[in-house]
Amino acid sequence: MAAVRFIPLFFILFSTHCFSQSDEEALIKLKKSFIGGNLDNWVLGSGACEKKWVGVMCSGDNVTGLHLADMQLKGEVDIQALLQIRGLKAISLINNSFTGDIPDLHKLTNLRAIYLSKNKFSGSIPDNYFEKMGLLKKVWLDDNQFSGRIPDSLCRLPNLMELHLELNQFSGQIPPLKYPAMIRDLNLSKNNLEGEIPEGYMQFNASSFEGNPGLCGSILGKECENGDNKSGQKQESTSGSSEGIDGSSSGSNSKVLAISIGSVVAIVFLVIIVVLARKRKREDEFSILSKEPLKEEVLPVKVPEAESTTRRKPSESSRRSRSSKKGSSHGGSSGVTDLVMVNEEKGEFGMQDLMKAAAEVLGNGGLGSAYKAVMSNGLAVVVKRMKEMNRLGKEAFDVEMRRLGKLRHPSILTPLAYHFRREEKLIVSEYMPKGSLLYVLHGKFIYL
Numbered sequence: 143m144a145a146v147r148f149i150p151l152f153f154i155l156f157s158t159h160c161f162s163q164s165d166e167e168a169l170i171k172l173k174k175s176f177i178g179g180n181l182d183n184w185v186l187g188s189g190a191c192e193k194k195w196v197g198v199m200c201s202g203d204n205v206t207g208l209h210l211a212d213m214q215l216k217g218e219v220d221i222q223a224l225l226q227i228r229g230l231k232a233i234s235l236i237n238n239s240f241t242g243d244i245p246d247l248h249k250l251t252n253l254r255a256i257y258l259s260k261n262k263f264s265g266s267i268p269d270n271y272f273e274k275m276g277l278l279k280k281v282w283l284d285d286n287q288f289s290g291r292i293p294d295s296l297c298r299l300p301n302l303m304e305l306h307l308e309l310n311q312f313s314g315q316i317p318p319l320k321y322p323a324m325i326r327d328l329n330l331s332k333n334n335l336e337g338e339i340p341e342g343y344m345q346f347n348a349s350s351f352e353g354n355p356g357l358c359g360s361i362l363g364k365e366c367e368n369g370d371n372k373s374g375q376k377q378e379s380t381s382g383s384s385e386g387i388d389g390s391s392s393g394s395n396s397k398v399l400a401i402s403i404g405s406v407v408a409i410v411f412l413v414i415i416v417v418l419a420r421k422r423k424r425e426d427e428f429s430i431l432s433k434e435p436l437k438e439e440v441l442p443v444k445v446p447e448a449e450s451t452t453r454r455k456p457s458e459s460s461r462r463s464r465s466s467k468k469g470s471s472h473g474g475s476s477g478v479t480d481l482v483m484v485n486e487e488k489g490e491f492g493m494q495d496l497m498k499a500a501a502e503v504l505g506n507g508g509l510g511s512a513y514k515a516v517m518s519n520g521l522a523v524v525v526k527r528m529k530e531m532n533r534l535g536k537e538a539f540d541v542e543m544r545r546l547g548k549l550r551h552p553s554i555l556t557p558l559a560y561h562f563r564r565e566e567k568l569i570v571s572e573y574m575p576k577g578s579l580l581y582v583l584h585g586k587f588i589y590l
Contacts, residue, residue: 165190166186166187166190168223168226168227169195169205170184171226172224175220176217177215177216178214178216178217179210179214180214181195181196181213182196183195183196190205191203191204196213204228204229206232207230207231208230210233210234210235211234211235211236211237211257212236213238215235215238216238216239216240217240219240221245221246221247221249224250225249225250228252230252230253231253232256233250233253233257234257236258236259236260236261237261238260238261239262240263241261241262241263242264242265243263243265244263244267244288248272250275251274251275251277252277253275253277253278254280255279255281256280258282258283258286259284259286260284260285260286261285261286263286263288266288266290267288267290267293267296269291269294271295272293272295272298272299276300276301277301278301278302279301279302279303280302280303281299281304281306283306283307284309284329285308285309286310288310288312289311290313291314291317292307292312292314292316292335293317294317296317297319297320298320298321301321303325303326303327304325304326304328305325305327305328305330306329308329308330308331308332308353309332311333312335313333313335314336314337315335315336316339318342319340322343328343329349330351331352332352333354334354334356335354335356335357336354336356337356338358339362344360347361348361348362480492480494480561481496481561481570482543482559482560482562483559484547484558484560485547485556485559486558487558488558488572489521491519491521495518495519496517498518499515499516499518500516501513501515504524510528510566511527512524512526512527513525514573522572522573522575525568525569526569526570529565529566529567539567540562543569555571555574556572558572
């Protein structure tokens with residue numbers, strides 16, 4: 143029986159060792175294709191992840207990323223070696239001396255991030271290069287010598303969040319973005335691009351497109367000449383065919399001018415209405431809670447002993463009960479119950495404090511919307527309004543929220559309070575400044 147148990151365990155250990163060994167062999171093969179660089183500790187058999195080889199990122203025993211920036215590398219990039227690293231999700235060759243065409247990284251269909259900035263890559267990129275790289279989130283090709291048109295397949299990536307193509311020689315028109323809502327960081331400046339900037343790029347400012355003399359559009363404050371040329375051609379044709387009939391031509395031009403002015407005024411009026419409506423909606427996101435009728439009775443929450451590691455003291459339990467009853471009676475008059483605090487490190491506050499705070503929309507996601515609120519005491523919080531959690535009961539929801547409220551970890555944003563209703567839930571947490579939590583934890587180079 144012991145032998146029977148030993149055999150599968152042996153094979154499991156053996157297969158894990160072989161997989162790790164194949165990653166090391168692939169890295170050694172890749173190293174041989176490079177010229178220069180300080181990769182002295184890349185020694186076969188020493189353990190790429192255990193010995194922390196220079197520039198090698200690991201998850202357990204598997205290589206997931208290569209961060210080979212600023213290493214004075216040149217030569218070829220052995221794609222066949224990279225194909226053997228099955229868990230590879232990101233590669234960075236920033237600020238080296240690679241030359242020639244872009245490497246065949248499109249064969250690595252599991253990549254999430256490509257960083258080739260500040261090299262000497264040149265030539266055009268095939269239009270279908272990124273066609274099978276649907277998982278890509280970050281593409282940095284800036285400060286090279288790429289030329290030709292920007293590949294259409296690059297602008298059709300469904301998960302693309304960052305795109306840097308500045309300081310190259312790309313030419314032609316900018317392809318339209320298929321998923322403009324996904325991309326958050328864009329720079330196409332200092333190329334040879336021309337034509338009108340497509341509508342999908344309107345969320346970016348002029349600095350993302352500067353240094354392209356042939357570009358035009360409202361972002362740059364530069365009108366495109368195509369419409370003017372067509373208008374000029376029409377005017378020439380009209381003047382040629384109606385020579386000698388000045389009165390009729392003048393009357394026709396007056397009508398066209400009147401129609402154009404009327405259209406512009408109507409468009410401006412509609413834009414003002416839309417802006418005011420959005421502003422009103424943003425201001426009423428919290429106040430609407432007090433106007434909706436309360437459709438369910440507020441039940442006292444009990445945390446089962448099996449779900450809790452420690453029992454509450456009688457004084458704390460009674461205080462929570464009184465707070466819950468107070469919120470219930472308050473909800474009967476105003477139509478909204480108070481918040482349930484699960485973490486009091488930032489002080490206590492209630493629903494009235496949130497409703498008095500100015501709300502700022504941070505974004506919308508699949509589960510709901512997120513808002514930033516700054517209360518009168520200066521505390522800035524984020525309120526996540528969730529509508530797709532209706533299957534979870536009140537008591538189970540309370541147990542989970544209190545469990546999350548007890549977590550203490552530098553990489554976890556612990557909730558401060560919550561508000562439970564059958565139709566929706568509010569989860570309140572501390573506001574994290576200086577960008578997203580993802581950037582605070584991992585910076586620019588991530589391979590999730």
